[in-house]
Amino acid sequence: MTLPIAVRASVDKITFMLYPNSSRVFLRQYTEELIAGFCARWDIPRNFFCKKVSGYGYSFILPLSEPLDYRTPSNNDGKPKMFLQICSSDKQRQRIRVEISGYPLTRTDYYYAQKWLLQLTGNDFDCLETDTIKVTRIDVALDLNKRIDELYFKVIRLGKVMMFISKDGKIESITHGPDNRLLKVCFYDLEAKAVTKGKNGARRQKRNGDAKTRAELRVNPNITLNKVLTEFDFKKYFDRIEILDPRFLEVTDMPQILKNHFAAYGYASTLNALEPAQREKLQKSTKNYKYQIVEQGTLVQALQDELRKTKGLYHKIDFSDVTSKNCKTAKKCNKRFAHMLGKSVKRVDNFICS
Structure with a gap:
């Protein structure tokens, strides 16, 4: 099954270490x-x-x-x-x-x-080379057009699950995995966040468009940026995410007490509570009701395009080619950067290209 969503994948946070000379x-x-x-x-x-x-x-x-x-x-x-x-x-x-x-x-x-x-x-441009920047965390956001209470989630090999309920009794977010693991996945309700944030939330919801739920993967690669750009495999992390259509509860013959547990605590928590034989039986019964988030090739390509944006961090602009788009954009950025800094910072002229 393929999840009918307007897929949007992006890198919305990247953390790294620099070692200046x-x-x-x-x-x-x-x-x-x-x-x-x-x-x-x-x-x-x-x-x-x-x-x-x-x-x-x-x-x-x-x-x-x-x-x-x-x-x-x-x-x-x-x-x-x-x-x-x-x-x-x-x-x-x-x-x-x-x-x-x-x-x-x-x-x-x-x-x-x-x-x-x-x-x-x-x-010091040497510390901004791709083979010296050590990436310690990447947050990948996947937007889904289904509400969080219309889906059940499970992340393979991440047994610990935390669920946060808002004051009006609705699910606000579901987090899989502790902070110190290589992978942590959080699903949260964009509409609920928009309500709690007032005017900022309304602006955020407008930016989100049709998206109602965001799946955020927090990956800790601990490798240099050049390896992230060329070798890092996001696909193996997406393969660990299972999203279940809740309609299977209407057709399955599982006991009512198990259905209640499923509805209250979700897919992953219910599996953790069962004996191995019962767990295997439940997983088989849900096999035909699992969504595929999106075609893997499309998703990985979208993230590679996102990571290419980091070129702005380490790329040296050639200001001699005044007709190039990069040069024109960089000059506009330099003027705004000088405005942000102000004249009180002495070394501005060293970095602003006219």
Whole structure:
């Protein structure tokens, strides 16, 4: 069976580690200059902008292609942004933890990220090479046009399931797997989230279109970006997801108590509660009611196209070819980047190409 949905697949978050050649002293100096200049430019109190989190001396969020609201962070939900953590307590090797998120992310967003990172590292382009960027997490979003309460989910080899119920008694999200596993999958109701977020939720729902449920795969590859682009296999993770049509409850001869358990706790939890023989029998009875999310080739190709957008992060623009589309787009981004930074940051001219 194929799920009749308008499929949309995207990478809405990527987390990676950078290892700049700058010494700890210079990295701290560059960071202090950027924080002071940015806060002065936009009249943001430093304690609103930068904090110490998880053993890092500096933790702050920078805008990409859209401005951010630092006084009301909930207004930034879904906007493209970059979360940075700099100067870790580990003094053996300098590293910068980078988290780029937003829905959707474009190549322009990654280009803005490149400009910020060059500003922070003293124009160290070597740390932005694909064989030095270590990708620690990728979040893949799959949008479905069925409500979350119209589907049952199971993720193979992820037995732990958490279900969150909203205050009006509806299912808000279902999470499979703990945080420390290579794969974690979360299904959540986009309509419920839109209701709880007020005006921002209405804007989010308009962006989501016909999508009613989002399946989010959180994969922790721990490999360099060049291997993610050339070798990483998303298909094996999608093959582990099973989505069941609840109509099978109307035709199956399973006991009523089992149907009630199924309706209350879902597919995965019911299987976990059964003995092996009963579990196998139930899996056979549901075989003809399993949806295929989408054709695997189409899905993998869509994600490869998404990952190609990261080229904006590591690609050097040739500004000598003034007629090229990349050059024209980069010049527009550079002007906006200079506006975001303001004149209070001394090294702006080093990175803005006129």
